[in-house]
Amino acid sequence: MSTLLKIRDIRLEGRSDEQWNPIINGVDLTLQKGEVLGLIGESGAGKSTLGLAAMGFTRDGVRISSGSVEFDGIDLVNASAAVKRGLLGKRIAYVAQSAAASFNPAHRIIEQHYEGPTQHGVMSKADSIADGVELYGKLRLPNPDEIGFRYPHQVSGGQLQRAMTAMAMACRPDLIIFDEPTTALDVTTQIEVLASIREIVEEYDTAAIYITHDLAVVAQMADQIKVLLKGDEVETADTRTMLAAPTQEYTKSLWAVRSFERPTKPAVNTGAVPVVSVRNVDAAYGTVPVLHDVSFDIHEGRTVAVVGESGSGKSTTARCITGLLPPKAGEIAFDGNVLPADYRKRDKSQLRQAQMIYQMADTALNPRMSIGNIISRPVQFYTGLTGKALRARVDSLLDQIELEPTQYYNRLPSELSGGQKQRIGIARALAAEPKFIICDEVTSALDQLVAEGILRLLAKLQDELKLSYMFITHDLATVRAIADEVVVMKDGRVVEQGEKKAMFTPPHHAYTDLLLSSVPEMDPDWLTNLLQERGVDNIGDAAVDKM
Amino acid sequence: MMTILWIAGVLLAILAVAWAFRWAGQKATSNAPGFRDMPLSVAFGYVFGAALLIWAVRFYFQPTQTEQGVAVASVMFFRWAVQGLIIAMIAAFAFKQFGKYVGSAWSRKLFRSMPLTASFGILVIILYSIVAIFAGAIAPYGQAEILGAANVLPGGDPALGGNPDYPLGTDNIGRDILSRLIYGAQNTVGIAFVTTLLAFVIGVTLGFLAATLGGWLDQLLSRGVDVLMAIPSLIFALLLMTIASVWAPRLGIPLTFFMVVIIAVIDSTRVYRLARAVALNIVVMDYIEAAKLRGEGLGYLVFREILPNATAPLLAEFGLRFCFVFLTIAALSFLGVGIQPPLADWGTMVRDLAPFINFAQFAPLAAVTPLLAAGAIALLTVAVNFVVDWMLHKSSGLKE
Structure with a gap:
């Protein structure tokens, strides 16, 4: 094996507030031909910046302040624009996180595919198209002969991500940088993309840097793992060594996140009136039906996890419960009393009973309001407290979510981290003193360590305040951690529901089984075994379609 | 026809100079990235700008009167425009410096990050507001007041048809x-x-x-x-x-x-x-x-x-x-x-x-x-x- 990429003591700086702040503080990286390196870390650790620097490229407002990047003997830091133009796309390729945002919507997929090879003079247009079709076949895209001639919006997210991988492969590069290629995808789709990326990288002996925050994913893909924390390297090791025996505290904490699990609660008394009961709800957006006969109950002090892929109707169910989308048929009952379908017809005491915590804390908090105002408004609105009593209540809410009141009261949301913002969202929901809270993918935008903190906080609050949660998520690790009951949804129908324990032990409904088995595990052989088990043509989307 | 040839000739000459400029730059700085990755079009822009500047300076220093004593309007207006621009820039710069050191911490920070154009804009708006609010106190005469002489030229120099009482002259019916x-x-x-x-x-x-x-x-x-x-x-x-x-x-x-x-x-x-x-x-x-x-x-x-x-x-x-x-x-x-x-x-x-x-x-x-x-x-x-x-x-x- 020979060394393909050698990065030595690289330092990158970003410009903000009129000064240069360090992003990467002296990281070394060596990549052999055909080797896959996993780069993991929290958001803000500098993973993407380092990945781009490996191409000799920096985003606007970022610069390489010192260090060297040597690609196959070429010094990329000092290379001229012309030399880089000759390399990028041809010998070094990049696969971005969001394929949907990275394809030009005005051109067919294949037109964007052959651009690289023809520009670099690697292949003629006709050859490149033929080669593209072959690559699509290898990446197991449906109808490889025809799919390239569609526009990006005409194919699904997972397919687009694979088309992008094919595009990166078009010139048969020596190195591909994958920047979180599966983060935006559902578990069942993710497997497909992972399997095809791994296969094609192996087949052409391409070296790759695989950037992700998901340890289980990186375990499947990488030969070597490098852990980054705030621009510093924590440790680097062979994948199996790293998984078996991480040496650094930070790495261990990353590994330990998945161990959080609440003790099982006793089963509900048969006669108890559920806090929320969804009864035979049908709903539609305009004339497009979304929900079909959805029914489930949520009892006091319990967490019901609603799982399913995107588009399965999880969030729509939440909108029906809150009254934002009045159901076409069926009803929503609260403590046994049927609520008006439209939220505008509900009175204050009905509205305050059901609160919501949103996925994106950024859009859920008004950026122009201080934290104090955001929390005190619902307190004032529902309880009528003013002056000192109001302030005391807000302070106690901030205490409950484990943020220091004097320090945070006057801050704006933009001055908080993602996890802190999510905590403010929780405090706002608590301010109404509800019995029931809908958590809509509250941890999916957060790093694992932060997400775990939020889950622990929610669990603590549930014990203290006897809250009931409806927990919408697509992440089964979260379900395992926090749920008491599970409702599995697919295409707007409830496929299966029951106690968590029963749900996680076979036999399952076929779809539940598929979901469960698609969650990546930390075992590096997991993907290989799974693919053998399922057979090549029966993974991910293909398996869903067969049901 | 001659004009087109002439323009084409000048453009070609500039292009040649641009190429030489880039080449010389590369040699002189031993291929610093700035010169190495400079497209010819950018070099053309630099040389064109320099040529324009030289022409402007020459034009500025042309005499304002012909030998017969007739004023050359184009040179005069050009001089006024350049002088106005320089005064505006100095005023904007001075105002920005003033804002950097006077006022609250918030306004000082604002002025530090402000481009010169914005500080010029703010200065002009403030001046206009003062003039508009205190018009009655500032104006030497009333707005409808008809004074003696009509069509007095601006400048206030009697030799050129002005009058020091009306620094900007009077209009066609003799208002200041x-x-x-x-x-x-x-x-x-x-x-x-x-x-x-x-x-x-x-x-x-x-x-x-x-x-x-x-x-x-x-x-x-x-x-x-x-x-x-x-x-x-x-x-x-x-x-x-x-x-x-x-x-x-x-x-x-x-x-x-x-x-x-x-x-x-x-x-x-x-x-x-x-x-x-x-x-x-x-x-x-x-x-x-x-x-x-x-x-x-x-x-x-x-x-x-x-x-x-x-x-x-x-x-x-x-x-x-x-x-x-x-x-x-x-x-x-x-x-x-x-x-x-x-x-x-x-x-x-x-x-x-x-x-x-x-x-x-x-x-x-x-x-x-x-x-x-x-x-x-x-x-x-x-x-x-x-x-x-x-x-x-x-x-x-x-x-x-």
Whole structure:
């Protein structure tokens, strides 16, 4: 094996507030031909910046302040624009996180595919198209002969991500940088993309840097793992060594996140009136039906996890419960009393009973309001407290979510981290003193360590305040951690529901089984075994379609 | 034909020099990235700019009079323009330095990050406001006062047809131009400000309501606005002003009042469009949904949740809209249906003194008189746009 990429003591700086702040503080990286390196870390650790620097490229407002990047003997830091133009796309390729945002919507997929090879003079247009079709076949895209001639919006997210991988492969590069290629995808789709990326990288002996925050994913893909924390390297090791025996505290904490699990609660008394009961709800957006006969109950002090892929109707169910989308048929009952379908017809005491915590804390908090105002408004609105009593209540809410009141009261949301913002969202929901809270993918935008903190906080609050949660998520690790009951949804129908324990032990409904088995595990052989088990043509989307 | 060849020759020469410049740069700096990756087009730009600068400096130092003693207007005007630009730059720089060290911590930080254009804009706006507010105290004469001599040239030099009592000269019926410019600031700028404010109150209120409530109200308002916008605004304003000029004396209401309302309504359609578009992006946010689910009323939603998040684009639009309103008023006054004499107004002043522009070739000083009012309009428009650009840049969060 020979060394393909050698990065030595690289330092990158970003410009903000009129000064240069360090992003990467002296990281070394060596990549052999055909080797896959996993780069993991929290958001803000500098993973993407380092990945781009490996191409000799920096985003606007970022610069390489010192260090060297040597690609196959070429010094990329000092290379001229012309030399880089000759390399990028041809010998070094990049696969971005969001394929949907990275394809030009005005051109067919294949037109964007052959651009690289023809520009670099690697292949003629006709050859490149033929080669593209072959690559699509290898990446197991449906109808490889025809799919390239569609526009990006005409194919699904997972397919687009694979088309992008094919595009990166078009010139048969020596190195591909994958920047979180599966983060935006559902578990069942993710497997497909992972399997095809791994296969094609192996087949052409391409070296790759695989950037992700998901340890289980990186375990499947990488030969070597490098852990980054705030621009510093924590440790680097062979994948199996790293998984078996991480040496650094930070790495261990990353590994330990998945161990959080609440003790099982006793089963509900048969006669108890559920806090929320969804009864035979049908709903539609305009004339497009979304929900079909959805029914489930949520009892006091319990967490019901609603799982399913995107588009399965999880969030729509939440909108029906809150009254934002009045159901076409069926009803929503609260403590046994049927609520008006439209939220505008509900009175204050009905509205305050059901609160919501949103996925994106950024859009859920008004950026122009201080934290104090955001929390005190619902307190004032529902309880009528003013002056000192109001302030005391807000302070106690901030205490409950484990943020220091004097320090945070006057801050704006933009001055908080993602996890802190999510905590403010929780405090706002608590301010109404509800019995029931809908958590809509509250941890999916957060790093694992932060997400775990939020889950622990929610669990603590549930014990203290006897809250009931409806927990919408697509992440089964979260379900395992926090749920008491599970409702599995697919295409707007409830496929299966029951106690968590029963749900996680076979036999399952076929779809539940598929979901469960698609969650990546930390075992590096997991993907290989799974693919053998399922057979090549029966993974991910293909398996869903067969049901 | 010769001209085309001549231009092509010059361009080719510049291109050759550009190539040599880049080559020399590469050799001299031993291939520093700046020169190494410089496209030829950029090098061409540098050389072209340098050539232009050399030509400008040469032109500036040409004599202002021919040997026969006739003034050369082009050189004179060019000199004035360059001098004005340099004075403006010095004033803007001094104002920025002043702002950096005086004022609250917040304003000092603001001035430190401010481009020179924005500080120039703010300086001009402050000066205009002072002049407009204290017009009565500053102006040497009344705005309608007819003094002895008509058509006194500006400059105050009796040898050139001026009079030190009227530094900017007098107009065709003998009113002091300086005084009228100062009162014009009060009339034109004041009325434009009130009009813009009214346009915003109407446009923003309706736009936010349409975005928040949606449904038939949105359809009704939006289609109504479409109809109003389909008619060319100046012609529409002219038409309505003509009607109003018949009504005004009958009803005993000043015509200016009608003008303010008419322009405000016409301009509020543009404001409505913007306010609605901005608010539509805000109402889909989760925090609005949270407020709706809390049971908040319309007033709270509009004023506490939406308005604070829409201020940046609306403020920027206010600056821009102010310029348009101001130009519309000047245009209407120029056409004779705007601000009525004897009130001083810059648009009317340009119209009244416009014929003097024909003397530019022979008597540059005489041609200056209509340009003074036109320049006052232009300066304010440019200043406001500088400030608006800066505010938009700040609110968009872009980094350079």
